Amino acid sequence: MGAFPQCFYHMGCEEMSYTTIKKWRDTELEKHDASSQALNVFHDSVMKKVFETALKKQKALHGPPPCLYSWFVMGSAGRFEQAIISDQDHGLVYEEDSESAAQYFIRLGKELADGLNEAGYPFCDGNVMSSNPVWCKSKSKWNEQLSKWLKEESFESIRFLLIFYDARVLVGEEEYIFELKQHVHDYTNQNPHFLERLLENTQHVKKAVGFFHQFLTETHGSYAGSIDLKQSGFFPYVNNIRLLALKESVNATSTLSRIEELTKLPNYQRDLSWCKGEFEKLLHYRLQYHKKMTENYDDIHYLDVKELPKDEKKDMKQILLNGQRLQDYTQAVIQGMMRK
Amino acid sequence: MKEIMFSLNSVWLVLGALLVILMQGGFILLEAGSTRMKNAGHIAGKTVFTFGLASIVFWAVGYGFIFGGNSNFFIGLSDFFYSGDQADGMPYSTAAFFLFQLAFAGISLTIAFGGFAERAKLSAYLVFAILFSVLVYPVVAHWIWGGGWLAEHGKQDFAGSTVVHLTGAMAAFAATILLKPRIGKFNKNGTTNNIFGHNQVYTALGVIVLWVGWFGFNGGSTFVVDDGFFGFVALNTNIAAGAGAIAALIISWMVLGKSDIPTILNGALAGLVAITASCAFVETWAAVLIGFVAGILVFYSVKFFDKLKVDDPIYALSVHGAAGVWGTLSTGLFATPELAAVGKPGLFYGGGFSQLGVQAMGVSVSALYAFAVSFILLYAMKKVMKGLRVSEEEEIIGLDVSEHGNYGYPEAFITNEEKNRIAN
Structure with missing residues (x-):
């Protein structure tokens, strides 16, 4: 890790602002983009710095936290799969179920969202942030909310559940999240049909390889000639592996470690052994392409396939086709389980 | 018996004329659906007045140029300001024949205006409606249908793949080049934007109205009801349209990964345009093949014009142009000895290349004439x-507002203040 500005280590330093963090992030970023692993370790450290600053501000205004808590990230950050640019997805869970605690942590959540935004992690369009009461709750309220989501089975509640399932603790009590996830595992073990409902939710995938083995690129608009790497490349891997992890009560959150955990189980050893390498390649390629162009958040989802060397084109097609294969496999596993 | 046949033929021709005039309604739905709300009233309304203009011009000079006597290499020169006189020996009412032919001239003009959509001044429609109806359509129609030089070569164009559709499309092509693309169609980096039509239901309904109207277009072109041959023509017409829609669905699914609705609609129309020349000359299996090829051709043609940076909002160039060319050539391949009442059998029926050559020459000269004259005008x-x-x-x-001072969809555009005023 590169040298942090001195004042960061100096308690009570006035200049320890989000802007300083942003500057440091921007200059240090390229030292940490050799691999997705290194990049995500770096993102974690930036987000933790933002948390320190936010907490300090909060303490100065409203005193110390009234109870134990945990701050967790979700989305690509939760899965340890952030690209160079990512928006923010995070939440808070705290011990004490009281009005005053709720008020304290929602203020902290607001500070965190603003801080992350200033530090280079844009606000989440879907409002999945600790500043939103939906994602900032006491342990008992979180349990109630999860039960509601599980029983509701609506489009939105399922989306929320799947987002929550990628939660990874950055600061505070790790057990809180494990306990909450255990709640989800218990429910799905007792209600296996729920997995089928989740399967439906992830069935729609934007195909990127066509009948003639050609890339199905955007035909119109400013991304004409590109494929949507997020929707067509990442989603099939991320969503299907998450679903299998949920089925097998695997606690890991990154797609790679979920694959690792799954392949330890006899059923998956043979069928998923190919998967890890493909996903690693996908992460690697995205990082390589995006070092060249990181102008805005939308850009990073698109990959101009015309620019690729021939062997990479072939490789990318194989990765995309294997994503479709994983989709079929997951469907067969879930539906096979239902028939038993 | 002769009088009964005369009456039946005349009824058939007027029925055909009604169906073809109804196709204007199909075009109104097709064009309005394929373009944006803010232009809907204009696009629909202008079709009515340009058809009115075309009717008057056709009565005054168009009919005489095409079918008149004292004809030269270029045009006929009698029957101007047609009085409704019965021509000697005609087995149906000449006035009914006139009406039927007028309807065709109107369709060709409406196709030409496809290339004007969403950016031409109203006055440009007015002036070009007259010029096209005097100087472009009648000349090609005379050459092929009025006993002109291409008719003498035995050019086969039963109901007008060349005369009506290609002629209209070539004028649309000239117009779209001179008008240039709509604002926002092409990006600086060379990519193309999809300017979505505002109502796919209208567009699909337009296609079905046209499809039904086509039974008048092709079936009516038998002119007479003897032997019920029009039934066979209608049969070929219908299966070609079906094959075009299916082919377009398949090709868009294979190439784009999804079955694209505008492509399917274009495929049905392309099948209809292509079979227009050949519907009376080919066997049913060939009709299916002709329609199928047209459905694939129209898909690639749309891509091709996009690549050329030609903005063709209603796909007139691909549906009526590319498919019109293919349809005209198709009789040179598939016309059978029994059915080829005009010209010779096609390549696959022992006719060699001679008919195909006539078709190719006819289609190129007609296209060139229609394009060049339209461009100059x-x-x-x-x-x-x-x-x-x-x-x-x-x-x-x-x-709607700039040319007519009124919206086709007022509620979608007027301000809240105006809404309140109306409500109170």
Whole structure:
């Protein structure tokens, strides 16, 4: 890790602002983009710095936290799969179920969202942030909310559940999240049909390889000639592996470690052994392409396939086709389980 | 018996004329659906007045140029301001025949205006409606149907793949080149934007109205009801349209990964346009094949014109142009000895290349004439009328307001203040 500005280590330093963090992030970023692993370790450290600053501000205004808590990230950050640019997805869970605690942590959540935004992690369009009461709750309220989501089975509640399932603790009590996830595992073990409902939710995938083995690129608009790497490349891997992890009560959150955990189980050893390498390649390629162009958040989802060397084109097609294969496999596993 | 047949034939021709005139309604739905709300009233309304203009011009000179006596290499020169007189020996009412032919001239003009959509001034429609109906359509129609030089070569074009569709499409091509693309169609980096039509239901309904109207277009072109041959023509017409829709669905699914609705609709129309020339000359299996090829051709043609940076909002160039060319050539391949009442059998029926050659020559000369004359006329109009196109501001607010002072969909555009005023 590169040298942090001195004042960061100096308690009570006035200049320890989000802007300083942003500057440091921007200059240090390229030292940490050799691999997705290194990049995500770096993102974690930036987000933790933002948390320190936010907490300090909060303490100065409203005193110390009234109870134990945990701050967790979700989305690509939760899965340890952030690209160079990512928006923010995070939440808070705290011990004490009281009005005053709720008020304290929602203020902290607001500070965190603003801080992350200033530090280079844009606000989440879907409002999945600790500043939103939906994602900032006491342990008992979180349990109630999860039960509601599980029983509701609506489009939105399922989306929320799947987002929550990628939660990874950055600061505070790790057990809180494990306990909450255990709640989800218990429910799905007792209600296996729920997995089928989740399967439906992830069935729609934007195909990127066509009948003639050609890339199905955007035909119109400013991304004409590109494929949507997020929707067509990442989603099939991320969503299907998450679903299998949920089925097998695997606690890991990154797609790679979920694959690792799954392949330890006899059923998956043979069928998923190919998967890890493909996903690693996908992460690697995205990082390589995006070092060249990181102008805005939308850009990073698109990959101009015309620019690729021939062997990479072939490789990318194989990765995309294997994503479709994983989709079929997951469907067969879930539906096979239902028939038993 | 002769009188009964005369009456039946005349009824059949007027029925055909009604169906073809109804196709204007199909075009209104097709064009309005394929374009944006702010231009809907304009696009629909202008079709009515340009058809009115075309009717008067056809009565005054168009009919005489095509079918008149004293004809030369170029045009006929009698029967101007047609009085409704019965021509000697005609086995049906000449007035019914006139009406039927008038309807065709109107369709060709409406196709030409496809290339004008969403950016041409109303006055450009008015002037070009007259010029096209005097100088473009009647000449090609005379050459092929009025006993002109291509008719003497035995050019096969039963109901007008060349005469009506290709002629209209070539004028549309000239117009779209001179008008230039709509604002926002092409990006600086060379990519193309999809300017979505505002109502796919209208567009699909338009296709079905046209499809039904086509039974008048092709079936009516038998002119007579003897032997019920029009039934066979209608059969070929219908299966070609079906094959075109299926082919377009398949090709868009294979190439784009999804079955694209506008492509499917274009495929049905392309099948209809292609079978128009050949519906009376080919066997049913060939009709299916002709329609199928047209459905694939129209898909690639749309891509091709996009690549050329030609903005063709209603796909007139691909549906009526590309498919019109293919349809005209198809009789040179598939015309059978029994059915080829005009010209010779096609390549696959022992006719060799001679009919195919006639078709190729006819289609090229007709296309070239229609394009060149339309281009010259429009170019002259552009100079004299100080441009064919509305201003940038007018294009952005929409032609409903800029050209007519009224919205096709008022509730969608008027301000809340105005809404309140009306409510109180």
